[in-house]
Amino acid sequence: MTTNMQVLLASRPIGWVTEENFRIVNTPIPKPAEGQILVRNHYLSLDPYMRGRMDDVKSYAAKQELNEVMGGRTVGEVIESKNPKFKAGDIVQGVYGWQQYGCSDGTEARKIDVSRVPMSAYLGVIGMPGVTAWIGLLDICQPKAGETVVVSAAAGAVGSAVGQIAKLKGCRAVGIAGGKEKCDYVVKELGFDACVDYKAGRLNDDLKAATPGGIDCNFENVGGEILDAVLRRTNAFSRIAVCGLISQYNATEPYAVKNFRMILTNRIKVQGFIVGDRMNLWPQALKDLAGWVASGELKYRETVAQGLENAPKALIGVFKGQNFGKQLVKLI
Numbered sequence: 001m002t003t004n005m006q007v008l009l010a011s012r013p014i015g016w017v018t019e020e021n022f023r024i025v026n027t028p029i030p031k032p033a034e035g036q037i038l039v040r041n042h043y044l045s046l047d048p049y050m051r052g053r054m055d056d057v058k059s060y061a062a063k064q065e066l067n068e069v070m071g072g073r074t075v076g077e078v079i080e081s082k083n084p085k086f087k088a089g090d091i092v093q094g095v096y097g098w099q100q101y102g103c104s105d106g107t108e109a110r111k112i113d114v115s116r117v118p119m120s121a122y123l124g125v126i127g128m129p130g131v132t133a134w135i136g137l138l139d140i141c142q143p144k145a146g147e148t149v150v151v152s153a154a155a156g157a158v159g160s161a162v163g164q165i166a167k168l169k170g171c172r173a174v175g176i177a178g179g180k181e182k183c184d185y186v187v188k189e190l191g192f193d194a195c196v197d198y199k200a201g202r203l204n205d206d207l208k209a210a211t212p213g214g215i216d217c218n219f220e221n222v223g224g225e226i227l228d229a230v231l232r233r234t235n236a237f238s239r240i241a242v243c244g245l246i247s248q249y250n251a252t253e254p255y256a257v258k259n260f261r262m263i264l265t266n267r268i269k270v271q272g273f274i275v276g277d278r279m280n281l282w283p284q285a286l287k288d289l290a291g292w293v294a295s296g297e298l299k300y301r302e303t304v305a306q307g308l309e310n311a312p313k314a315l316i317g318v319f320k321g322q323n324f325g326k327q328l329v330k331l332i
């Protein structure tokens, strides 16, 4: 291969992101200067936050600039090193974005051990999404054994870990996911106690049946009508970790929450969080996650799109629920 395929942000979406918002270009493979490394990316992580960065609005993360390579986490192999901290053949997790090759001074590259787990797992269950699940559940919600934990987008990268960790802590874990296949997976393969199919049209009734003792902790990934349904089932002194609001990311009109008063009447503690703000918790989280994966107590699944040119379609698919577990793109 002699060129570096890249995906750029061509235009900012209004409402739903489309494939036309991206542009694919082929550029020369960069040559590392003194102190730099050249990395061939094997996997690219596709994450819901990428949609927010495509907008020209103030947010916790810097916006994605137009006509620049889309940002994103990657894992790959160092193929040339002019940095004494790395050597050719090292496998690294980095933030090289939507491109086949990345070149940097290595500041954000972290060597990873792929002798026992595949490198792709470092973008999912033992990477940012897994740490997100750990922090939101254990640091923010702080569930006690016997309590009921509800998580939306339960078959996804973050949600699937949340419910399994809740079970490890002795809680009742209830997922909310789109479709019977996802709900069956969440209960039968991941071991949640119940899963509500929000697409079946009986969200309030089914959530009531799945949470006979009410809800003590809610790990919110979706927002909108799902959050409203959860609020109706909350117990006094329950906790809500607001992790994501994916139902709103492509919306042009914000959803007006109807059951906000439950926060007052049930004295609910609500806290939004961003995983990158809590770097002090990452080492413990990663240690726990890796241990649970090794012992088989934490299972994960991946949906892998083949080829960088299919990344735009795959990202759009995440907002349509087409992914099962962590959405990745395999680049080679």
Ligand code: NDP
Binding pocket: 047, 048, 049, 128, 129, 132, 153, 154, 155, 156, 157, 158, 159, 176, 177, 178, 179, 182, 221, 222, 242, 243, 244, 245, 246, 247, 248, 273, 274, 275, 276, 318, 319, 320, 321, 322, 323, 324, 325, 326, 327
């Ligand atoms: P997932 O793997 O869970 O994929 C997203 C899933 O969301 C889809 O598969 C789909 O599942 C569900 N979904 C999409 N659109 C809708 C909708 N309109 N209504 C209901 N469900 C929808 O993604 P992640 O695990 O990577 O992320 C999950 C959430 O966590 C996101 O909101 C994300 O922004 C957030 N997040 C927050 C972080 C933080 O630091 N605060 C860090 C990482 C993620 P289904 O088929 O079940 O509908």
